[in-house]
Amino acid sequence: MRENSQTPERPDEIERWPRARLESWHLERLAEVVAHARANVPFYSARWLQAGFGEGQIESLRDFERIPIVSKQDLIKARESWANSADGPVGFSTRGTSGEPLVLWLDAAEEEIYIRPTMRGFRWAGFRPAMTALLMSPVWHRLAACEAHAVVRLGGNCAFFWGSLGADNMDSFVRTLFSVRPEFVTTTAPFLLAMVRRGAQGGLDLAEAFRSVESVVAVGLPLTPRMREFLAERLGVGDVFERAGTQEGAALDDCRLHAMPHVHEDVCYLEVVDANGAPVAPGRRGRLVVTKLAPAGSVFVRYDTGDIAAFAVDPCKCGCGFRRLKIYGRPESSVMVGERMITAYDVRIGVERDSALLGRNVLLIRDRSAASGVLTVAIEGERSDGAEGVEERLCAELGVERVKILWLGGLRINWGFRQVIDGREIGISNG
């Protein structure tokens, strides 16, 4: 039964294109998407007319950057004038973590377009013909819906883990690993971290469960370099790769060098902008703006995802010409401390310099003292030897005046996507 006669597809030539060629190709795609949106999506044509871009043509990136940026609220408010233009037969709802969920539509052409970057990401993560992959259920994300197609076209076989990736399902996930014996696994980082914790408490034999696994592709949390290595080591797998994306069309994958995920620039055009919508230089953080390059399904042109992101400064040494970008988090996974926006990722980087603190859940606490420049961080467990300087280190690295750490002792917090809580949620009244 487990035989797949598909011929694995070859690496895409576009990955190796010189930058100038890719840029002129982008310009053609952007002009195509803009023409499609203008002709088919009343919301965009009306909005652009209002902004003085009525019949504007895209002859340069500067022209494109004159198009107004839109937010999720704009699309929700626009209702039919945005949504009805999507003619896809498959719908996906966003999680709605930052408000009302938005339903996005996929059509067959778009699904086809998005299988390609998934195949590329899996190839980078070491997928080879005849391997078996244990995949997340496709309800997770529209990118997850492409995973089975990618595996089959790469000449592999796949099985799905059916069930939510919550603490209650760890045992059934492990049983599935034993029965499928996959070489390749896609899952969420919080679920892996929760399993590692259970393993450390003697509740799961991870080494045995993951014995056949060569690569794990993890989504859902921006991984710090140390956290990624920690996961690979504790699970006893060859390597862990970060995969990221947004429902609106951004798609990114780690290459084998793990030096920041590459943007699949053949399916999406990404920008990082400041509060006024002006582009920020590589290396600097701003808001992630997505344009989906497929003129199909739900149309996203200069859509502000709300994510905090930065482009890498240099090209990657792996030889792929696609730019690299890190998505650090969403506004709900960060706190404003005085004038600075601090993400949970930034705090983790500082905390994890102390090896004894690796693998402990770290949460930012949103409270009133943040306005006066105090960052409050909750860390599981007791202060360990060697962790004396952690407050000073965080102050220096994050540029905040004061850091207050709440050591949670035996209190365990579920690994999740949010990473910022109100102190009252864990019984802490602070400020």
Ligand SMILES: [Zn+2]
């Ligand atoms: Zn690379």
